Amino acid sequence: MDLEPAVETEHLVAEVDRVLGVEVDALENDRRGTLPRRLLDATRALGLFGVSIPSEHGGLGLDLVPTCRLVAAIARHDRSLATCVGLHAGLGATPLVNLGTEAQRATWLPKLASGETIASFAATEVGAGSDLSSIATSFEAHDDRFLVRGEKQYVTNGALAGLVTVLARERGSRGGYALLAVPLPQAEVQIGAEEKKLGLRASSTTSLGFEGARGERLGAPGGGLHHAYEALAVGRTVLSAGCVGTARRALDATLAHVTHRRQFRRAIGEFGASRAHVSAMAARLFAMEALVDHVAGRDHGALGSPSVVAKVFCSEGANEITDRALQLHGAMGVLEDMGIALLARDCRVTRIFEGANDVLLVHLGSEVLARGEAPRWHTTGHRSDDALAERWEVAAGVLVTVRQRVKESLGVRAVERQDCLQALARAYVGLAAASCAIARAHVDADLAEHAAKTAIDEALSQLAKLQRGDARVELERAITDDLYARGRHWVWPSAPRSPRKIPLA
Amino acid sequence: MRETIAELLEIDVASVRGEQLLREDLGMDSLTSLELLSTLSREMKVDLEMEDAMEIVTVDDTVRFVERHLAC
Numbered sequence: 001m002d003l004e005p006a007v008e009t010e011h012l013v014a015e016v017d018r019v020l021g022v023e024v025d026a027l028e029n030d031r032r033g034t035l036p037r038r039l040l041d042a043t044r045a046l047g048l049f050g051v052s053i054p055s056e057h058g059g060l061g062l063d064l065v066p067t068c069r070l071v072a073a074i075a076r077h078d079r080s081l082a083t084c085v086g087l088h089a090g091l092g093a094t095p096l097v098n099l100g101t102e103a104q105r106a107t108w109l110p111k112l113a114s115g116e117t118i119a120s121f122a123a124t125e126v127g128a129g130s131d132l133s134s135i136a137t138s139f140e141a142h143d144d145r146f147l148v149r150g151e152k153q154y155v156t157n158g159a160l161a162g163l164v165t166v167l168a169r170e171r172g173s174r175g176g177y178a179l180l181a182v183p184l185p186q187a188e189v190q191i192g193a194e195e196k197k198l199g200l201r202a203s204s205t206t207s208l209g210f211e212g213a214r215g216e217r218l219g220a221p222g223g224g225l226h227h228a229y230e231a232l233a234v235g236r237t238v239l240s241a242g243c244v245g246t247a248r249r250a251l252d253a254t255l256a257h258v259t260h261r262r263q264f265r266r267a268i269g270e271f272g273a274s275r276a277h278v279s280a281m282a283a284r285l286f287a288m289e290a291l292v293d294h295v296a297g298r299d300h301g302a303l304g305s306p307s308v309v310a311k312v313f314c315s316e317g318a319n320e321i322t323d324r325a326l327q328l329h330g331a332m333g334v335l336e337d338m339g340i341a342l343l344a345r346d347c348r349v350t351r352i353f354e355g356a357n358d359v360l361l362v363h364l365g366s367e368v369l370a371r372g373e374a375p376r377w378h379t380t381g382h383r384s385d386d387a388l389a390e391r392w393e394v395a396a397g398v399l400v401t402v403r404q405r406v407k408e409s410l411g412v413r414a415v416e417r418q419d420c421l422q423a424l425a426r427a428y429v430g431l432a433a434a435s436c437a438i439a440r441a442h443v444d445a446d447l448a449e450h451a452a453k454t455a456i457d458e459a460l461s462q463l464a465k466l467q468r469g470d471a472r473v474e475l476e477r478a479i480t481d482d483l484y485a486r487g488r489h490w491v492w493p494s495a496p497r498s499p500r501k502i503p504l505a
Numbered sequence: 506m507r508e509t510i511a512e513l514l515e516i517d518v519a520s521v522r523g524e525q526l527l528r529e530d531l532g533m534d535s536l537t538s539l540e541l542l543s544t545l546s547r548e549m550k551v552d553l554e555m556e557d558a559m560e561i562v563t564v565d566d567t568v569r570f571v572e573r574h575l576a577c
């Protein structure tokens with residue numbers, strides 16, 4: 001196609017909408033727990049498996065921004081399909097595209113681009129979830145051949161994949177990490193049964209057992225963890241785009257519902273409480289879209305923390321928005337046939353996979369503490385947003401001051417205070433989202449104002465909480481120490497316990 | 506020192522060498538490496554600024570940090 005990239009993306013999104021509008025029955029796919037072959041073929045025909053593959057290898061060669069727009073478009077129709085394509089295009093293909101040798105790229109990328117081969121990524125193990133450095137899967141090098149042994153869990157596309165990128169450690173004392181491209185099927189790889197999940201039920205999730213499976217190393221010897229983190233940054237950005245699509249679907253369904261459903265002789269959307277829900281949903285979605293566009297537009301090398309910001313904000317946003325949608329649908333919200341319950345079930349896991357949000361916030365907090373400036377991601381100059389930008393600067397100043405205070409009082413020991421790290425991270429996420437919303441004020445000034453104010457307020461409340469945190473942390477520790485010590489069949493104490501002497505903050 | 510690092514990472518102490526980078530070679534992420542330094546600073550009862558902690562990148566740097574403060 002000879003069109004401007006943005007126009008080309010618009011055309012593709014419209015085409016995806018048209019085809020998936022006909023082909024997708026998300027409720028039926030959820031009930032059956034699988035993506036029908038016909039739908040996968042239609043997805044192949046649209047070129048969607050090749051979105052992120054360079055055009056010289058037969059892909060669409062799109063940057064991350066249009067890739068994200070397309071994944072969001074797919075997620076509006078079916079989150080399981082979006083997960084399949086998003087994982088393939090993000091975590092699945094990225095290591096090969098960025099690290100593969102010419103020969104590896106020439107062998108695999110055309111097949112990935114056409115969707116003949118679907119990619120997956122296997123890092124998680126029984127003993128290594130959030131802590132990927134503790135993986136036990138190992139490899140041995142025999143000349144240029146690598147043999148992989150171990151068991152991976154929760155592999156998305158596990159039963160569909162023709163290529164899996166495996167994170168493993170070299171056997172022996174040095175124990176360096178590597179990413180290995182392992183072709184499937186092969187006799188030395190056992191595919192486990194499909195997991196039964198809360199949501200994304202039509203997306204394949206299996207374990208993979210490797211018993212001396214053949215693979216090839218991708219990238220530098222010993223660079224596996226670093227490469228995995230880089231791929232995860234791309235994956236998280238794509239996942240955030242999926243959340244945007246889910247949220248959009250929930251908002252659209254809600255708008256249709258609240259303008260038609262009548263109670264007390266009025267459309268329920270006219271009640272002030274409903275307007276509060278709907279405007280909060282739209283503002284959050286506005287900020288989510290702006291944030292994903294901003295993050296996806298960055299250099300791949302600079303995606304680390306920004307992708308965490310997008311992942312946390314968008315996964316929590318999608319959960320909040322689907323929850324509000326469910327509430328506004330009343331009883332219909334919990335009926336499976338309406339599709340709102342499916343949205344809520346599908347998006348719950350986004351707060352867990354590709355890095356559990358609690359863990360990501362701790363990591364982001366340590367980054368903010370170590371070198372964080374406020375995320376001034378908007379450029380000033382839009383006249384309509386001056387007041388907002390000023391408000392943002394004030395909050396950014398508070399973040400910098402509080403961060404400095406934490407550093408001075410605790411030094412490096414602050415990294416052991418997860419409450420501080422998470423509060424700093426949440427403040428940073430709020431300011432980043434507000435910044436991106438402000439940068440979009442020219443698109444819709446009201447939505448930008450609502451989104452930015454909400455995110456700034458959240459940032460300030462996190463910073464305020466942090467400043468009175470010590471007493472709360474002590475209380476939390478006392479409560480949990482006590483609960484953990486009680487054993488399985490615990491009851492509330494029959495005699496009142498003497499209150500701890502903790503000053504109220 | 507090598508024992509502490511090996512213990513923290515649950516790896517064989519023989520595989521910890523002085524020139525290794527805490528982050529890339531030993532598979533620590535920046536948070537885990539800062540947690541190690543935090544543990545050391547707590548045990549040795551010294552204050553370690555965040556900026557100084559960021560400059561400690563190898564196993565040898567860590568050993569030097571400990572030795573400097575033990576000598577005080």
Ligand SMILES: Cc1cc2nc3c(=O)[nH]c(=O)nc-3n(C[C@H](O)[C@H](O)[C@H](O)COP(=O)(O)OP(=O)(O)OC[C@H]3O[C@@H](n4cnc5c(N)ncnc54)[C@H](O)[C@@H]3O)c2cc1C
Pocket residue numbers: 087120121122123124128129130131153154155156157197200205349352353354355356357358359362418
């Ligand atoms: C549907 C689905 C698809 C998946 N697809 C893939 C895939 O394709 N490839 C792959 O490799 N993996 C995949 N995963 C695995 C996923 O990435 C992990 O589940 C995730 O990283 C969390 O690991 P865990 O489940 O072991 O949780 P754990 O590590 O056990 O953590 C559980 C909870 O403990 C808390 N926690 C843990 N550590 C800390 C900490 N340091 N600080 C504070 N709190 C903490 C958090 O609240 C966290 O949510 C998938 C998972 C699911 C459910």
